[in-house]
Amino acid sequence: DMKVTQMPRYLIKRMGENVLLECGQDMSHETMYWYRQDPGLGLQLIYISYDVDSNSEGDIPKGYRVSRKKREHFSLILDSAKTNQTSVYFCASSLGGGQDTQYFGPGTRLLVL
Amino acid sequence: GEKVEQHESTLSVREGDSAVINCTYTDTASSYFPWYKQEAGKSLHFVIDIRSNVDRKQSQRLIVLLDKKAKRFSLHITATQPEDSAIYFCAASKGITGNTGKLIFGLGTTLQVQP
Numbered sequence: 001d002m003k004v005t006q007m008p009r010y011l012i013k014r015m016g017e018n019v020l021l022e023c024g025q026d027m028s029h030e031t032m033y034w035y036r037q038d039p040g041l042g043l044q045l046i047y048i049s050y051d052v053d054s055n056s057e058g059d060i061p062k063g064y065r066v067s068r069k070k071r072e073h074f075s076l077i078l079d080s081a082k083t084n085q086t087s088v089y090f091c092a093s094s095l096g097g098g099q100d101t102q103y104f105g106p107g108t109r110l111l112v113l
Numbered sequence: 114g115e116k117v118e119q120h121e122s123t124l125s126v127r128e129g130d131s132a133v134i135n136c137t138y139t140d141t142a143s144s145y146f147p148w149y150k151q152e153a154g155k156s157l158h159f160v161i162d163i164r165s166n167v168d169r170k171q172s173q174r175l176i177v178l179l180d181k182k183a184k185r186f187s188l189h190i191t192a193t194q195p196e197d198s199a200i201y202f203c204a205a206s207k208g209i210t211g212n213t214g215k216l217i218f219g220l221g222t223t224l225q226v227q228p
Contacts, residue, residue, distance in 0.1 A: 042220040043157075043202065058215070090156060099145040099164070099206060102216065104157045 002027050004105035006091050012111045019078035021108050023091030031094045032074040033102065034058070034066060036087040043090070049074055050097075081112045115140040117205050119219035127227050132190045134222045136203035139184065143205040146179060146186045147216070151200040160201075161188070193226045200224070 005024045013019050023032065034046040035058075045058030047066040055066050063085060067075045074093075078085055089108045094100040120135045138146075147162035163170045163177040163186065170177045176189040190197055200223050204216040 040220070043218045045215060048215065092157075101147065101159045101162070102149075103159070104149075106156050 002103055004091060004093055004103050006089075006105035006108050008108060009106065010109045012113065013081050014113050015083055016080050017112075019081045019085075019110065019112075021076040021078075021089055021091075021110070023074045023076070023093075023105055025072055025074075025093040025103070027093060027095070027103070028071060029093035029095050029103075030071070031096060031100070032068065033092040033094075034064070034074070034076045035090045035092065036060070037090060037107075038087050046076065046089075081110075083112050086110060086112045115143065115205065115207075115217045117203060117217045117219040119203055119222050121222045122220070123223045123225070125225045125227060126193050128193055128195060130193055132193050132197070132224055132226070134188045134190075134201050134203070134224070135185065136187065136205075136219050137183075137185045138205040138217075140205070140207065140217075141184065142207045143184075143217075145206040146177070147204050147206075148175075148177065148188050149202045149204065149218075151202065151221070153199070157202065190224070193224075195226050195228055198224055198226045 007022045032049045035043045044060050049055045049068045065077045091105040092102040094102045116139045126132045144165035149157040150160045151157045161175045174191045179186045200221045202221045203219045206216050
């Protein structure tokens, strides 16, 4: 069963705290993505990972970093979270590059107070 | 940079009617155009795609048309049902050569199917 999982699903943090969002996939997909979704802004790509330790900035990487030490696992880290990072974060994976179907996780709703 | 615009932010149709969502793109190198559906409070899932080597693709009640000259593509949902109500996102990506794996998404169209 093709699946992308995200943990946690809901998270409340205070400004300045560190945040770790985790994503897993069971499809041995090479490429993984982190997006954030905000009303009126659609989906914005934060980072893309082409494989283990092969990560590339997306369109809005500032304030975020990522880690991919295993092919099936991709983490998004917010060092010292800011209130404007309140959003819904989606992880996705695809077999290869931009012409392969992306499979999305259920999302993490992050509130930074 | 590359932009994808969805022309309708909201669309309301009666059950059984057809719905059409239109998108345009700016990068002539774009060659892959998927559509994703997001039901209320849920994640996105893939519904249909089209590649630039064809101008029409159909999957059951979904039809995608591509006009490369106009840099326009559209999603047609025929015989709409209440469960078609959702936000639909169009997206575009470049071909294999120079491909960075990035999809550029439109802002989404909220489709409401009235019973």
